[in-house]
Amino acid sequence: MSLVTPPAPVLGQPVGDPAAFLLDETVKGMPPGVTPFPIGAMGRQGWNVLAEDLPLPLAVLKRSALDHNLDWMARFVGDAGAVLAPHGKTTMAPGLFREQVEHGAWAITVGTIHQAVVARRHGIRRVLLANQLVGRQAIRGALDMLRDDPGFELLVLVDSEAVVELLAKAAAAAPVGRPVPVLLEIGYAGGRTGCRDTDTALAVARAVKAAEPHLTLRGIEGFEGLVSGRTIDEAADQVRLFLERMVAMAARTEAGGLFADGPIILSAGGSAFYDIVVDRFRRAGLHREVLLVSRSGCYITHDSLMYREFFAAVRGRAPLVDRIGSGLQPAMEVWAYVQSRPETGKVVLTMGQRDVGVTGGLPQAQSWYRPSAGGAPAPLDPDHVVTGLNDQHCHMTVPAASPLAVGDMVCFGVSHPCVTFDKWQVLPVVDDGYSVVGAYRTFF
Numbered sequence: 001m002s003l004v005t006p007p008a009p010v011l012g013q014p015v016g017d018p019a020a021f022l023l024d025e026t027v028k029g030m031p032p033g034v035t036p037f038p039i040g041a042m043g044r045q046g047w048n049v050l051a052e053d054l055p056l057p058l059a060v061l062k063r064s065a066l067d068h069n070l071d072w073m074a075r076f077v078g079d080a081g082a083v084l085a086p087h088g089k090t091t092m093a094p095g096l097f098r099e100q101v102e103h104g105a106w107a108i109t110v111g112t113i114h115q116a117v118v119a120r121r122h123g124i125r126r127v128l129l130a131n132q133l134v135g136r137q138a139i140r141g142a143l144d145m146l147r148d149d150p151g152f153e154l155l156v157l158v159d160s161e162a163v164v165e166l167l168a169k170a171a172a173a174a175p176v177g178r179p180v181p182v183l184l185e186i187g188y189a190g191g192r193t194g195c196r197d198t199d200t201a202l203a204v205a206r207a208v209k210a211a212e213p214h215l216t217l218r219g220i221e222g223f224e225g226l227v228s229g230r231t232i233d234e235a236a237d238q239v240r241l242f243l244e245r246m247v248a249m250a251a252r253t254e255a256g257g258l259f260a261d262g263p264i265i266l267s268a269g270g271s272a273f274y275d276i277v278v279d280r281f282r283r284a285g286l287h288r289e290v291l292l293v294s295r296s297g298c299y300i301t302h303d304s305l306m307y308r309e310f311f312a313a314v315r316g317r318a319p320l321v322d323r324i325g326s327g328l329q330p331a332m333e334v335w336a337y338v339q340s341r342p343e344t345g346k347v348v349l350t351m352g353q354r355d356v357g358v359t360g361g362l363p364q365a366q367s368w369y370r371p372s373a374g375g376a377p378a379p380l381d382p383d384h385v386v387t388g389l390n391d392q393h394c395h396m397t398v399p400a401a402s403p404l405a406v407g408d409m410v411c412f413g414v415s416h417p418c419v420t421f422d423k424w425q426v427l428p429v430v431d432d433g434y435s436v437v438g439a440y441r442t443f444f
Contacts, residue, residue, distance in 0.1 A: 001284060003081045004263040004291045009101045012123040012151075018094065021441055027426055029058050042428065042439035049335060049434040052371055056409065057336045057351040059420060061429045063437055065331035066096075066300065070103040073299045075324045078104065080278040080292075085109045085128045085267070087297025090418050093427070093440040094122035096300060107153075109295045113138040116154060118443045120145055126153040128267070130221065130295065132163045132185075132193060139170045147176040155265075157221055159185040159193050160200075161207045168211035179216035182208055183265060184253065186222040186246045194222060201249050205258045217258055219265025219291070220250045224273055232272075232313045239273045243280040254286055262289075269294035272310040275318040297418075302328040304413025306360030332417050334363060336394060338408045347384075347404055349394040356412065357419025362386040363412035365396060370408050377411060386412070 019040025025032050031054060037045070047053035049060060077084045083106035088097050097108050097119060107126040110116045116127050133139050133156050146154055158164050164182075171180050184205050187194020195201035208217040224242050229235030250266060253259055264286055269277040274296045281292045298307050311328055315321045336351035356363050365384040367377040384402065388395045398404060414420045421427070422444040429438040 001286045002289050003282065004289045006083055006106055006291065009104065009106055010125055011098055011101050012125050014094070014123045015121045018122065018441070023426060023439075028424060029054060029426055029428065031055060039426065039439050039441055043437040045436065047428075047436040049428075049430060049436070050369055050371070050377070050409070052409075054428065054436070057334060057355040059332065059334045059355065059424050059427050060434075061301065061427050061440065062331045062333065063429050063431055065302070065329040066099075066429070068326075069300050069302060069328050069331060070099060072324065072326075072328060073296065074103045076320065077278070077294055079320055079324060080275075080294075081282055082278045082292035082294045085126075085293050085295050086300065087111075087130075087270075087295055088119055088124075089115055090297035091300065091421050091440070092118065092442045092444050093421070094118060094124075094443065095440045097122060097124055100300065106293065107155075109297065113141045115443075116145070117141065120149070120152055125151060127155070128183075128293070128295070129154060129156045130223070132157055132159060133167055134163065139167060140174075143170060143174055143176050143180070146178070146180065147174070150177070153181070155181045155183055155218060157185040157193070158182045158204055158208060159187065159195050161204055164204060164207040164211060164215065168214050171211075171214035175214070179213050179260070181216055181218045181260075183219050183221035183267065184208070184217060184249070186220060186242075186249055188227065188242055188245075191226050192223065198249065198252065202252060202256070205253050205256070209258045216260040217253070218260055218262070219267065220246055220253065221265075221267045222246045223270060223295075224268050224277065225270030227273075232310065236273060236276060236313070236317070239276055240280065243268065243277065247280065247284045250284060250286060254288065259288075263291040264288055265291050265293055267293035267295060269296050271296045271298035271307055273314075275314050275321070279318070298416070299328055301331040301417045303332065303360075303415050303417050304330045304364045304366065305415035307416070330413055332414055332420060333366070334412045334414060334420065336410055336412065338404050338406050338410060341404070341406065344400055345397055347396045347398050347402070349396060349410060350392070351389070351394040351412070352392040353389045354391050355420075355423055356389070356414055357416060357423065358389065359419045360416035362389070363394070363414055365410055366413050367411045368404060368408055369411070370405070372407075377409075380410070
């Protein structure tokens, strides 16, 4: 078995001018009364978060951490002999998609036809739709994109003969001029989609073969991110067993002559066990060339809790991590004001479930800043603990001697950044001094 080194990815031109999107006072995070301006001019407004030029709550992305993480993951997958197709659904920010491709990403992974449309309209030329196409509009949309744009690639998943039949019938009725490339999805008990056993998987692979030239089987796919265990190490062991099933299925499918010509794609890799994925796939032992596709997405912002803990485990398992420099850095922060100290030991802040996600844990208070005092943000002791969120309020227990007062600004780290991204239509990008240097628009 040999690993394929694909050609450098290519970006197309977006449809329209993404920098022309107008921001005004109705956009969350913009100052009241601001004169409308294009998002491309965000870095020219002279704003600084610590100077209170923007209202809080406010989610921001730190430019230096984004750049570090983009470079780090590109080096990791490159040294591992893999390519990256990061989950675009993590951010749904096409500006970040383009930066990921500029840093070598082979494709952008999405989960819905809407997300695929957004990626293509912003110049992404290869999209992996890591889901089944079901329903007239989703199937029609996918086939239309392939037919109308011969240079655009879209790979989709199949996990049942029924899904294969739906897709093959639609492709036969409205030919796109080339086979629709599909990946056979392998799943596990209690997980999401994916074939649960070998007999089912082989039947689906044979159905794809029978559907040629309308469909073509390009490889094997799975998602290990929901495999559970009582500890991270126990979950990692379960991930290894799942990957063994995927590799065994790839070997059976290859032996049966069911794959299309060209490299066999092996793809998995969420944001917790990507090191185990590339290590096992490198040793798949197939006879043909193999393209290893990792799909980690949360790496671009990392986080301050859930993925920080997972990354510590990655560092312990993979010596390569330390050879390529310091690890991933949290790039997302949410800032809020202290609005009340109604009880001894309790602070209420202007941030709630409408502003920050809680998947993987409540926000972590990291630092604070008093606008009237100037200087730089100071770290907060770990005994400042968020205990709950309402729609627009954050409850935090604090020591009696806490320095926090009404009007102070508090910086929070997040856990699992996906759900915070979808709270914001626009996220300002800041330098290390919190001056606003740009912004990303999201499409949730």
